[in-house]
Amino acid sequence: MPELPEVETTCRGIAPHITGQKVNALIVRQPKLRWPVPDDLSEKVCNKTIIKVSRRAKYLLIHFDHGAAIFHLGMSGSLRIVDHNTPLKKHDHIDLQLNNKKVLRYHDPRRFGALLWQNKEQLHPLLDHLGPEPLSDTFGGNYLFQQSRKRKTAVKTFIMDGSIVVGVGNIYANEALFSAGIKPDREAGSISRKRYYLLAKTIKSVLSQAIKQGGSTLRDFVGGDGKPGYFQQTLNVYGRGSEPCKQCGKSLKEIRLGQRSTVFCNGCQR
DNA sequence: AAAGACACCTGGGAGC
């Protein structure tokens, strides 16, 4: 479910409700996520005050004086703010109960997500060796061009590699490549600097557009049924295999790259 | 070193 824009939207949505709050309890009903929830996490966060919420790649960090709880939403995870008496649904695995009678509730049917802990001033191994944030100034066409030299992997696989750039998931990789007019299976190392400038630009714009739209549905993260913002995003190719290209009308092609569904227009992308 | 396959897990939809 969550690509970078949804994690960012979640981060912004929950921050005002939990920042400055003291944690009353951590309830872990199902510790078997992608990695087990640490046994001692409850002791680490109980009676401690949340000082900040931030995002790095698709990780959501809840900061305390002495360290941070790290959430990852995996494929199907979501975090929402609910009232303390809100009935549990299936797959509501974790509650972080706050002083203000609100609960930060983690829901994740497939359990590919995670809840971990990192000590102060010491980067968790998972957050080490990550590439730049796509929306930062250190990420751009020149960087992509340089990183891609002599690489034979498909350009789509390349931009989805978290050590190159974080946060470009399957939906937005497809969309950014369409907008840049680049065929997803082109060898990364064979693409010109000029075209990487355009690709970096479309990656940034497709992600910021989605975040902007997610911002309009922030209330969904504090009640309601929690429909993620990017469901509203206009998708040009993702999920539209064999439908007509919105640009030229030709039938969109669907292939698999790195076991991921890949959709593109043979006419508009080369 | 880089590329590709596989793993984790549940639910929904298609096809029979």
Place this chain on the structure above:
DNA sequence: TGCTCCCAGGTGTCTT
């Protein structure tokens, strides 16, 4: 209605 099969927004780890 119910069974079987395939697919799904991620990403660490193992094998070539």
